[in-house]
Amino acid sequence: MPRGEIQQRVQRHIDSLVRTGAETGVQVAVYRDGALVVDAVAGSADPATGRALTSGTPVFSFSTGKNMATTIAHALVARGYLGYDTRVADLWPEFGEHGKAATTLRHVLTHTAGLPAMPREITPADLPDRSRVCAALAGAEPRWPPGTAVGYHAYTFGFLLGELARRATGRPMRELLREWVTAPLGIDGQLYFGAPAEALPGFARLEQPARDRPGGPADDDAILAPWERRPGAELGNDEEILRADIPSVGSATAHGLAAMFDALLRARLVGSAQLAQLSALAFEGTDRVFGTPARMALGFPLGRIGAPAEERSAAFGWPGGGGSYAYADPARGVAFALTKTRLRPDFDTALSVTAILADHLARDEERP
DSSP, rough: OOHHHHHHHHHHHHHHHTTTSSOOOEEEEEEEEEEEEEEEEEHHHHHHHTEEOOOOOEEOGGGHHHHHHHHHHHHHTTTSSSSSTTTTTHOOOOGGGGTTTTTTTHHHHHHHHOOSOOOOOOGGGGGTOOOOOOOOHTOOSSSTTSOOOOOOOOTTTHHHHHHHHHHSSSSSSHHHIIIIIIITTTOOTTTSSSSSSGGGSOOOOOOGGGGSSSSSOOOTTOSSOHHHHSHHHHHHHHHHHHHSSTTSSSOOOOHHHHHHHHHHHSSSOOHHHHHHTTSSSOOOEEEETOOSSSESSSBBBBBBBTTGGGOOOOBOOOOOOOEEEEEEETTEEEEEEEEESBBBOOOOOHHHHHHHHHHHHHHHHOOO
């Protein structure tokens, strides 16, 4: 394990977060130019038993799993199964109903497909039933013409990508993730869309203060249902969910996510020309779900969360509900990931750790 200055700074910080009760378990991993410079872990994987969290303990990390799904989508393009402008209905004819015939992979990746929310008949209990969910999406009407507006596709994103992948290759995302990412990178057991039953005892248990748990009646004016808007520990601890192939969310170690992003930056998963294409601005607008500015690359939001404007961050990567975060920064050759077991409605822990890393990088760049 690395023992340099940045490793020590991050380790001290997350130890303090656990000691003061701000967090119960945290993993942080950072690669820079292909070298693992941080592999820090603190706290417990299961507060009820005291089982220690290790850098190899998978943590259900909600939408941070979109980083894995998007990486597979780009691998599908790199391997010739799809093009960014392939129409979804060319592989999935039923999807072309109700004004969706022109929807492309590019629209799905940029969250401009017009299907940000699950049809209301779909509940969390339905998520393991791919056929039911995909049939509901195929029959849904888009909220806007594909490609004309952006809005966060919370759970629909992974099912759209997953069905495209299945129809293009005949295989589920969980298999493609293992064959194309975890096995060649030597990180088997660290990234999952649906884990085998025998692996589940080694997973972390999520916990959530009562004040932060999702609840309250559904808001008919809201685009997303309450369970889509806010993460719940019950969902992330549900064995049926953990075993299901739901590529909008996933289980991961920080090390596995950072290793994947490092491989992407070093053109091990796609070529360098495709890397430049996938990390460039692809759509910009106001997010119709959250009402916030959105700058989208192909499958990733652009800019490091919390980065000051003067940094002009070229980073790309998804955070996850509850506070996890992973990104790749091609300008600095940095791949970063943080996973955590306590779900909170903010990203304070991720912001505090990325600030330490940004300070270290700035000092490093100033050195002669």
